[in-house]
């Protein structure tokens with residue numbers, strides 16, 4: 410039996426206003442070659458100056474991934490030739506990265522973070538007209554020198570689904586920190602996966618292939634699944650997996666070989682002579698950490714501890730419904746009981762948002778304070794849960810408050826026992842068969858009778874009270 414071994418390499422563009430070694434802006438989508446200067450064009454004699462804000466953002470990201478921030482790190486030249494790399498080398502970090510030895514929870518385990526280092530992005534090649542005869546490649550250097558961090562995980566992941574979850578959690582952390590916009594389509598967050606297989610239980614690593622060109626969580630999962638299956642087939646046929654870079658093609662659902670992997674020493678790394686060692690004083694790291702917002706995992710734990718929410722609810726609110734964590738706290742602050750607020754966000758609110766083609770709770774037209782009022786009316790038993798859903802629909806379209814709608818349309822629950830008694834008697838008289846069958850032991854028909862009474866009151870009765878009244882009549 411072969412098990413899969415997966416590690417991720419994530420490149421995240423830092424949301425600074427200017428580039429990492431010059432003052433050019435980082436705006437996405439500007440006309441080609443308008444955000445450039447001698448430094449990011451790699452002209453001879455131009456000298457890089459490190460952007461302090463980029464270091465701050467990198468420290469935030471590494472801290473959130475529980476890394477040790479190395480007080481001294483070294484920028485290095487990674488030498489390779491590519492048309493969109495005008496200097497012929499990329500300034501990165503190699504032997505002494507900014508941070509190392511972190512971890513994050515994913516796939517039900519701890520996934521190690523080997524390192525987080527800073528580097529500059531390259532420019533972009535735009536291929537035009539291929540494969541026709543008037544083909545050309547244009548170069549846009551606007552992206553050249555944009556600050557990146559590269560996050561390298563340990564090969565701790567064992568399935569494609571866990572790898573996708575790990576990437577998703579890292580994205581959540583970076584976005585929550587405000588250091589990256591999480592936009593995979595524009596390429597400001599990119600993920601490569603190193604995939605290998607080995608006999609289950611073996612400690613040695615198999616030969617890995619690097620899967621590139623994946624720009625969504627779904628594709629990451631599919632690409633890794635494909636790659637694992639491909640390598641298992643190769644090994645099963647007594648073949649040998651070769652070390653190479655493979656490109657994911659989302660049209661065919663396959664990875665194909667792009668090039669055999671250069672060995673690390675091919676890059677002829679050496680310390681960047683134009684930049685001094687980067688020294689990040691512990692006091693500065695403390696200062697930076699003090700400005701970090703609450704992270705998703707911590708928020709989840711706080712929801713469980715502070716509001717007695719089940720883990721499942723906390724996870725859904727914090728991770729799966731955009732804006733639901735803020736919405737939840739606003740509802741509770743406005744007086745809604747925590748579990749009920751959570752149920753509403755996961756149920757009706759999510760459903761209505763989906764209908765409206767939205768996702769984020771902040772897009773809801775009903776103010777959270779108004780929803781809190783509705784939840785309280787339902788929780789106090791003033792209206793039944795069925796009616797509460799209808800009232801919510803009306804609040805959504807009319808903008809009126811729950812109390813206004815309940816008052817104007819006489820929707821308050823019938824709590825008057827005498828009135829209900831009469832209705833119950835009427836319904837029982839209409840269904841003597843059901844009554845006889847319940848007495849004969851088919852107690853599941855009780856629900857049917859409760860339903861009939863609820864129908865007769867247009868959902869305004871308290872179903873628990875109705876059930877009690879019917880039981881009392883049955884004796």
Ligand SMILES: [Zn+2]
Pocket residue numbers: 428431432433444445446447448449450554
């Ligand atoms: Zn520049």
